[in-house]
Amino acid sequence: MQDPKLCATEKRGLHELEAGKDLMGWDEVTQGSVLPSFEGDASNIAHLKQEERDYSHFNSYTATVASWRVQKPVFNIDVCIDCQNCWVWCPDTSIISRDKQMLGIDYDHCKGCEVCVEVCPTNPKSLLMFSEQEDLETALSQWPEKKKKEK
Amino acid sequence: MAITSVKNLKEFSTANDRFEGAHTLCPGCAHSMIVRELMNCTDDNLVVTTNTGCLEVSTAVYPFTSWDTSWMHIGFENAASAAGGAEAMYKARKKKGTLKDPDAPVKFVAFGGDGSTFDIGFQWMSGAFERGHDFTYICLDNENYANTGGQRSSATPIGATTSTAQAGTHSYGKKEKKKDIVAIMAAHGAPYVAQLAPNKWKSMAKGFQKALETEGPCFINTVSPCCTEWRFDPKDTIGITDLATDSLMFPIYEIIDGHELNILYRPKNVIPVEDYLAAQGRYKHLFKPEYRHVIDEIQKGVDEYWEMLQRREEARV
Numbered sequence: 261m262q263d264p265k266l267c268a269t270e271k272r273g274l275h276e277l278e279a280g281k282d283l284m285g286w287d288e289v290t291q292g293s294v295l296p297s298f299e300g301d302a303s304n305i306a307h308l309k310q311e312e313r314d315y316s317h318f319n320s321y322t323a324t325v326a327s328w329r330v331q332k333p334v335f336n337i338d339v340c341i342d343c344q345n346c347w348v349w350c351p352d353t354s355i356i357s358r359d360k361q362m363l364g365i366d367y368d369h370c371k372g373c374e375v376c377v378e379v380c381p382t383n384p385k386s387l388l389m390f391s392e393q394e395d396l397e398t399a400l401s402q403w404p405e406k407k408k409k410e411k
Numbered sequence: 412m413a414i415t416s417v418k419n420l421k422e423f424s425t426a427n428d429r430f431e432g433a434h435t436l437c438p439g440c441a442h443s444m445i446v447r448e449l450m451n452c453t454d455d456n457l458v459v460t461t462n463t464g465c466l467e468v469s470t471a472v473y474p475f476t477s478w479d480t481s482w483m484h485i486g487f488e489n490a491a492s493a494a495g496g497a498e499a500m501y502k503a504r505k506k507k508g509t510l511k512d513p514d515a516p517v518k519f520v521a522f523g524g525d526g527s528t529f530d531i532g533f534q535w536m537s538g539a540f541e542r543g544h545d546f547t548y549i550c551l552d553n554e555n556y557a558n559t560g561g562q563r564s565s566a567t568p569i570g571a572t573t574s575t576a577q578a579g580t581h582s583y584g585k586k587e588k589k590k591d592i593v594a595i596m597a598a599h600g601a602p603y604v605a606q607l608a609p610n611k612w613k614s615m616a617k618g619f620q621k622a623l624e625t626e627g628p629c630f631i632n633t634v635s636p637c638c639t640e641w642r643f644d645p646k647d648t649i650g651i652t653d654l655a656t657d658s659l660m661f662p663i664y665e666i667i668d669g670h671e672l673n674i675l676y677r678p679k680n681v682i683p684v685e686d687y688l689a690a691q692g693r694y695k696h697l698f699k700p701e702y703r704h705v706i707d708e709i710q711k712g713v714d715e716y717w718e719m720l721q722r723r724e725e726a727r728v
Contacts, residue, residue, distance in 0.1 A: 274431055286473060295476045305479050309427055313479075320433040320475040328438065344420040348612050352620040353432040353444040360421040369432025371440035372648035394682065 309358065321369075325352075331389045334399040335365055339386035346376035346387060348392035383407055415452050427450035429479035435469040439645025442466050442551050443688065444609045446522065449549065452616045453623055454677040455516040456480065460494045462532050465558045466526030466551060479552040484587040488532035489523035493542035502545075518623045519546035525566035527558040528632075529590050540628045547622040547629045549590065553637035559612040561640035565590045568660075569712075570705040573640070578696040583705050588712065595653040596630040596701045605665035607675075610652040614675045615664060621665075626680075634661045642692025651690055657675040659694040659717045666726075672723045684710045 295318040298305065305313060315321050324339055340362050347357040354370040356363045365376075365387075377387045390399045429450040436443050443463060448459065457480040457642040461467045466483050470477040484495050498519045501600050504510050523532055528550040536548060556562040563573040568589045572578035576585040597604040602623045606616040617632070622629035636652055638645045654659045656676060682726040685706055688694040697705050 293473070295471075295474065297476055297479050302479075303456070303512065305429060306427060306456075318474055318476055319431060319479070320470075320472075320477040321431040322434040323475055325435070330491045340626045342421065345422040348448070349419055349444055351436065351438070351440050351447075351610070351648075352434075353428045353430060353447060355445075357424045360424060366432065371438035374644075375439055375648055375649075378646045379649055 298393075324368040325371055326368055329370065329392055331372050331374070332367065332392050332394075333365055333370065333372065333376055333387045334390045334394070335362070335375070336386045336388075336395065336400060336403055337362075339382050339384060339403075341382055343381060345379040346382060349375055349379050351375065415612060415616075417452060417456065417620070422658070423451065423612075429457075429522050430470075431477045431479060433475070433480050434477040435472055436465060437637075437645065439638045440465070441609050441637075442469075444648075445549070445551055445615070445633050445635060448609065448612060448616055449520065451479065452619045453518065455623070456519045458483070458494070458497050458517060458519045460484065460490040460497070460519075460521045460526035461491040462523035462726075463549075464527055464559075465485075465553075466522055468514045468558060482531075487527055489535045490523050490527070491532060491539040491546075492534040493547055494519045494521040494546040494548075495539040495542060498518065498546050503693050506629075508530045513675070519544070520557060521548045522624075523548065523550055524526045524558070525550060525552040526558075526564040527553060528552075529565045529592055535701060536597065536630075540601055540630070542598065543625055543627055545628070547619075547631065549619075550630070550632045551635040552592075552632050553635045553640065554589075554721075555640050557637045557640045558698050559574045562640065566592070568709070569686075570697050570702075570709055572696060572701075573693070577676060583696060583702040586611075593630070593632050593664075593666065597669045597699055599630075600669045601628045601630055601666055603665065603666075604669075605632070606632045606634075606659055606661065608652050608656050608663055610694075611659075611663060611676055618665060618675070630725060640693065642695075647690070651687075654682065654687040658682045659713050660684060660687055662717060662720055664720055670728055672720065672727075674720060674724050684713050 265401055296316050297319045301318050313408055342362050347355040348357045352369050352371055354366040377389055380387045384404045415426045430447045459480055459482045461484050483493055528707060552566055554566045556564055561574045563576040563585050565591055567573055567585045570584050570586040578584040592618055593604055593606050603622050605618045607618045622631055634655055636648050643651055656663055659676040659681060663675045666672050688697060696702055
């Protein structure tokens with residue numbers, strides 16, 4: 261099952277994109293602005309996993325687009341074969357994949373586009389769309405059975 | 412160059428993402444799939460410049476940035492010249508010995524939409540290619556100005572309806588053919604030019620790695636289906652790309668040194684162009700009896716182009 265604490269750092273999903281009221285407005289900033297993505301040295305970023313990085317509050321990793329969603333994908337680890345199709349085609353960097361294993365979905369950044377469900381090759385699919393209000397247990401209990409091949 | 416293994420997806424998936432979520436691209440947009448793949452296929456430091464377009468306005472919403480690399484935006488047209496300038500500065504400072512970390516590998520990448528590549532930024536890009544800067548230009552080709560409401564660009568194919576070339580009783584949409592940008596860029600004598608698609612992730616990742624490794628200016632045109640302006644369901648992005656590559660509307664190929672053409676993907680079953688057109692709302696009007704001749708015209712164009720590619724591959728000229 262997906263562990264909600266998995267990649268949660270205190271840096272993730274803190275505010276909506278409209279946040280930042282204490283910052284300057286668009287008509288007050290000087291021409292040209294620099295937004296550092298990280299606190300301190302960032303030269304080794306390519307070798308750090310997301311949870312090991314020190315994101316600054318300018319990085320959109322600290323923001324959330326969860327309110328865009330009407331449906332959410334639910335991940336069933338029992339059916340997953342770790343093919344990583346969902347990881348490579350997720351447009352929102354929302355598939356949490358570590359050490360060749362698919363671990364879950366990052367619901368702070370997922371927009372509910374359903375691409376991961378479409379590209380999932382297992383039978384039944386290990387990712388399915390459910391209503392945003394549905395909790396994990398109820399969703400998993402409704403998982404369809406394996407479909408027989410039509411001849 | 413430190414490259415990520417792309418032997419299979421499992422190994423590729425150990426790459427650490429450097430393109431963050433919570434950008435404001437539409438759900439199901441292929442732009443971010445392509446950008447993610449480029450950033451994942453290498454461990455090197457990247458200097459990315461971006462033309463104005465969907466990608467730029469959506470990944471740099473003040474006060475946020477989605478880029479974990481150096482990223483710069485200046486104007487609509489000049490991602491190529493900005494990347495070229497940064498690269499020239501990097502080389503000069505390396506020569507003078509004023510770089511903080513001279514051994515760190517750095518790659519320069521410019522992103523542009525099709526509007527800024529085919530039309531507005533063409534002169535800047537052409538100039539940067541002529542000067543021979545060591546950078547990679549990646550065009551995210553969604554065949555219209557999607558950021559401003561879907562106006563026609565010179566990448567829009569014949570028959571598609573756009574907000575400035577609308578289909579109706581007197582018109583079947585855009586009447587002109589799409590510009591063959593890959594051939595134009597190959598004619599610049601660029602060492603590596605390719606057309607790639609996100610559904611074939613392996614050929615795309617390999618193409619990106621090849622372009623980044625190659626010294627000199629490289630151009631890559633990538634198909635980026637736009638669910639908003641092509642009018643299909645966001646979940647079908649990869650499915651539409653499959654149709655595009657299997658119907659040969661977007662053949663996947665590379666041209667090395669301006670003459671050595673290799674076809675990277677040959678569909679086992681070539682599907683008729685009609686299937687690709689029928690999947691999208693922007694071609695809906697073509698299925699009316701009075702405009703059916705446009706479909707035949709598109710099919711003829713696609714067949715001729717595929718024939719030409721095959722002959723060029725054989726002839727090596």
